[in-house]
Amino acid sequence: MISDTSIGMEPPILSARKLRYDYGNGKGIANLDLEVFSAEVLAVVGESGSGKTTLLKCLSTHLTPQSGSLSYRSGKGEPLDILQLSTAAKRELLRTDWGFVHQHPHLGLRMRVSAGANVGERLMANAWRHYGDIRSETGRWLDMVEVDPSRIDEAPSLFSGGMQQRLQIARNLVTRPRLVFMDEPTGGLDVSVQAKLLDLLRRLVFDLDLALVLVTHDLAVARMLADRMIVMREGEIIESGLTDQILDDPQHPYSQLLVASMLAA
Amino acid sequence: METGYNFAYLDEQSKRMIRRCLLKAVAIPGYQVPFGGREMPMPYGWGTGGMQVTAALIGKEDYLKVIDQGADDTTNAVSIRAFFENVAGVKTTTRTTEATLIQTRHRIPEIPVKAGQILVFQVPIPEPLRFIEPRETETRTMHALSEYGIMHVKLYEDIARYGHVATTYAYPVKVNGRYVMDPSPIPKFDNPKLHQSPALMVFGAGREKRLYAIPPYTDVESLDFEDFPFEPQRWEGCCALCGATGSFLDEIIIDDRGRRRYQCSDTDYCLQQQNRETSEKVEHTPSQGDPG
Numbered sequence: 001m002i003s004d005t006s007i008g009m010e011p012p013i014l015s016a017r018k019l020r021y022d023y024g025n026g027k028g029i030a031n032l033d034l035e036v037f038s039a040e041v042l043a044v045v046g047e048s049g050s051g052k053t054t055l056l057k058c059l060s061t062h063l064t065p066q067s068g069s070l071s072y073r074s075g076k077g078e079p080l081d082i083l084q085l086s087t088a089a090k091r092e093l094l095r096t097d098w099g100f101v102h103q104h105p106h107l108g109l110r111m112r113v114s115a116g117a118n119v120g121e122r123l124m125a126n127a128w129r130h131y132g133d134i135r136s137e138t139g140r141w142l143d144m145v146e147v148d149p150s151r152i153d154e155a156p157s158l159f160s161g162g163m164q165q166r167l168q169i170a171r172n173l174v175t176r177p178r179l180v181f182m183d184e185p186t187g188g189l190d191v192s193v194q195a196k197l198l199d200l201l202r203r204l205v206f207d208l209d210l211a212l213v214l215v216t217h218d219l220a221v222a223r224m225l226a227d228r229m230i231v232m233r234e235g236e237i238i239e240s241g242l243t244d245q246i247l248d249d250p251q252h253p254y255s256q257l258l259v260a261s262m263l264a265a
Numbered sequence: 266m267e268t269g270y271n272f273a274y275l276d277e278q279s280k281r282m283i284r285r286c287l288l289k290a291v292a293i294p295g296y297q298v299p300f301g302g303r304e305m306p307m308p309y310g311w312g313t314g315g316m317q318v319t320a321a322l323i324g325k326e327d328y329l330k331v332i333d334q335g336a337d338d339t340t341n342a343v344s345i346r347a348f349f350e351n352v353a354g355v356k357t358t359t360r361t362t363e364a365t366l367i368q369t370r371h372r373i374p375e376i377p378v379k380a381g382q383i384l385v386f387q388v389p390i391p392e393p394l395r396f397i398e399p400r401e402t403e404t405r406t407m408h409a410l411s412e413y414g415i416m417h418v419k420l421y422e423d424i425a426r427y428g429h430v431a432t433t434y435a436y437p438v439k440v441n442g443r444y445v446m447d448p449s450p451i452p453k454f455d456n457p458k459l460h461q462s463p464a465l466m467v468f469g470a471g472r473e474k475r476l477y478a479i480p481p482y483t484d485v486e487s488l489d490f491e492d493f494p495f496e497p498q499r500w501e502g503c504c505a506l507c508g509a510t511g512s513f514l515d516e517i518i519i520d521d522r523g524r525r526r527y528q529c530s531d532t533d534y535c536l537q538q539q540n541r542e543t544s545e546k547v548e549h550t551p552s553q554g555d556p557g
Contacts, residue, residue: 088410095414110397110418114425117418124421125414131424131490153425 011073013038013179013211014059019068021058029054029235032068038178039209043216043226043243045258051235052215053183059213060100060181061090075178095125099172099180103187105164108171109156115142115167116152122175141170146200162193166200173204179211186221198224219262223247231255273320273353279303283321283476287467290478295440296408297391302474312345312370313471315387319368322383322467323349329357330364335372335513335530342370359533371434373455375512375534378464380481386449388470391477393437393447413445416488424493433498439486440479448485454497454513459485502527507538 012035019032029051036042044052057063059070061082070082075097082090094100102108109118119138120128128134139149145166147159156164165185172180185201186194202225205212216222222229222243230240231252239252250256271277279301286300305313323329329349333341337359345368346357358364361374368385378384394404397415407413416437423431436453440446448459449468459466459479466479479485489495503510505526512534514527529535 087406091406091410091412113397113418113422116425117421120421121414121418124417125412127414129417129491131421131492134421135425 010038012036013073014213015071016059017069017071019055019058019065019070021054021063021065023054027051027235029058029065032235032237034059034230034237036179036211036213038211039205040228041205041212041214041226043214043222043229044232045216045219045222045229046232047217047258050232052217052232054235055232056181056183056213056215060098061085061094062100072179095122096175097178099177101165101168101172101180101182101185103184105156105161105168108168109164111156113155114153115147115156115159118156118167119170119174122171126175137174141174142167144173144204145170146196160193162189162197165189165197169201169204173208173210176208177210179213182212182214184216184218185214186216186218194221201225219247219258231258268352270352272325273323273349274305275303275317275320279317280321283317286476287318287321287478290467290476291465291480293444294480294483295438295444295446295477297475297477300474300476302471305471306348307344309472310389312341312368312387314469314474314476315368315370315385315471316345316348316469317471318385318467318469318476319345319349319366320353322385323353323355323366325353325355327355327365328363329355330359330361330367330533331357331369332367332372332374332531332533333370335374335515335534336532338532361531361533371450371452372513372530373451373458375509375529375531376537377458378462380463382464384464384466386451386466386468388447388449388468388475389472390435391447391468391470391473391475393435393445408444411443413439413488416445417490420488420490420493424490430489430493430495436495437488439488441483442486445488446477446479452498452513453487453495456485456487456495457497461485500527504529504535504538507535507542509535509538 014036016032016034020030021028032055044055046052058065072080072082074080116138119141120134123134123137139152142149142152147163147166156167159167186197189197198221214225226243229243229246230237233254239246239255246255247259250259282301286298290298303317305316307313331342331346333339336342349355350357361376364382366383370387392404394407394415397418398404420430434450434452435447436456438446438448438456438459448456461482463481465481468477487495500514504512504514505528507529509529512529512531515530516525516527518525
C-alpha cells in the first residue's frame with residue numbers, strides 16, 4: 001500500500017504496523033501501516049470520521065491500539081517499542097522528544113497561568129531550576145513563534161486564537177522535540193491568520209528538522225506544508241505518496257473526489 | 266465520666282482503620298493515604314480531619330494541647346480541647362513542653378518539639394498540585410511518577426507576577442526526596458521546622474478523607490529556584506508583649522492612622538518569654554484546661 005520511494009535511506013523515525021483500534025462499533029482504524037521519517041511533514045487527510053484523529057491518538061500514545069506494533073527510533077538511534085513502554089516512559093517521551101498540538105488551544109494550554117509559565121512548563125518538568133534561564137529561554141521561544149516577548153506575563157485567555165495556537169506550538173517546541181503531532185492546528189482560524197501560521201510552521205519545521213504528522217481536512221494546508229500525504233477513508237489508508245503527486249494526479253476515486261472538491265485558490 | 270460516648274468519641278473499629286492508614290502514611294512519607302473519614306460533630310473546615318487523627322492516637326495518659334494559629338485561647342482550639350476533655354477525659358495543657366499530643370491549626374509551636382511528641386495538623390486541601398492541575402486522576406499519576414514540574418510552574422507564576430515567591434503559607438515541600446506535599450496552611454516560616462524534626466507529624470484532611478505524615482528525622486525540603494532560594498518570613502519589629510524577635514509575629518493595626526504593632530502568634534511561647542523576664546513576679550499562667 002505504501003509507496004515509500006520517498007526521502008533518503010535513513011530508517012523511519014516512527015513506524016506503525018497493522019495498527020488497529022476499534023471503538024466497539026466497527027469504527028476506528030484497521031490494519032494501518034505507516035512510516036514517518038525524520039525532518040519530513042506527513043499530512044493525514046480525509047473526511048470527518050475517517051479515522052484521522054484516532055490514528056494520531058494511537059501514534060501519540062493517547063490511545064492504546066488493540067493490535068499492531070509501533071516503533072520509535074530515539075535520538076540515540078535505538079528502536080523503542082512504544083506499545084511496551086511503561087506509562088512513565090511514554091509520558092517522558094511526550095514531554096521531551098515529542099510534541100502534541102491540539103486543535104483547540106485551551107486543550108493544550110493551561111489557561112489559568114501566564115503565557116510564560118505555559119511555555120516554561122516543559123523546561124521545569126525537565127528539571128530546569130533557574131528562573132532566569134527559564135525566563136530567557138521562554139522569551140526566545142515566544143520570539144520564535146512571533147509572539148511579542150513583552151506579553152510573556154499575560155494570561156493565554158487575553159491572546160487571540162491564532163496567538164494562542166502559537167503559544168501552544170512554542171510550549172511544545174521548547175524542549176526541541178524530534179517528532180510533533182498536530183491535530184488540525186489551523187482549524188477554526190480565519191484565512192489570513194491561517195496563512196501566517198502556516199508560514200511560521202513551514203519555517204520552524206525547516207529550521208528545527210522536525211518530523212511532523214499533521215492531521216487536516218484542508219488539502220490546501222497539506223499542499224503548503226506536507227512532503228508526503230496519506231488519504232484516509234473509513235479507517236483505512238486508501239492512497240499515499242508525495243503530496244504533489246496525489247494532489248495533481250489522484251488515483252483512487254475518493255482522492256479524486258476530494259481533490260475535485262478543493263476550492264480553487 | 267459517663268458521656269455515653271466511646272473513649273475519644275470514635276468507635277474502636279474506626280480508630281483501628283485510621284491507625285492502619287496512619288501506619289501506611291508513616292511508611293510512605295508525604296504520600297496521601299485515603300481513609301474512611303467519619304462524621305464528626307463539627308462542620309468540615311473546623312478540623313475534622315485533625316480530630317479524627319487525634320481521636321485515633323490519644324490514650325488515657327496523654328497530655329493534649331490544641332492550638333489555632335498558634336493561640337490556645339481561640340474558638341477552634343478551645344472547642345476541640347473541650348471536646349476531648351469531655352469524650353476522652355484526658356488532661357489538657359497549653360504548655361508545648363508538657364504536651365504529648367499537639368493538634369494544631371496552621372502553626373508549629375516556637376518551642377522546638379521533642380522526640381516522643383506527636384503533632385496533628387488540620388488540612389483543608391491536601392493536594393498541592395491542584396492549583397495548576399485540577400484533574401485528580403492526573404495529579405495522582407503525577408505523584409506516582411514523581412512528575413513535579415508543575416509545582417515549579419506555581420512558583421514561576423509568583424515570581425513573574427510579584428517579583429518574588431509570594432506564597433507565604435501552604436508552601437510546597439518535598440518529603441524524603443520523593444513526594445511533594447502540602448504542609449497544610451502553616452506559614453512558610455514554619456517550613457524549616459519540618460526538616461529532620463524529632464517529633465512525628467501527622468496531617469489529616471477530613472473533607473477530602475486523606476491522611477499523610479512526616480516520620481521523625483525525615484528530610485523535608487521547600488521547593489525553590491536556584492536564583493530565588495527559599496526564604497522564610499522576617500519582621501522588622503519585635504513582639505510588643507515579650508520582645509521576641511525570632512518568633513512568628515502577627516501584625517495588629519492599632520489605630521486608623523495605620524500604626525501597627527507585632528505580637529507573637531504562639532501565645533504559650535509569648536507567655537513563657539514574659540514569665541522569664543519577670544520571673545520575680547508570681548506565676549502568671551493561662552487557665553490550664555478544664556478546672557473541673
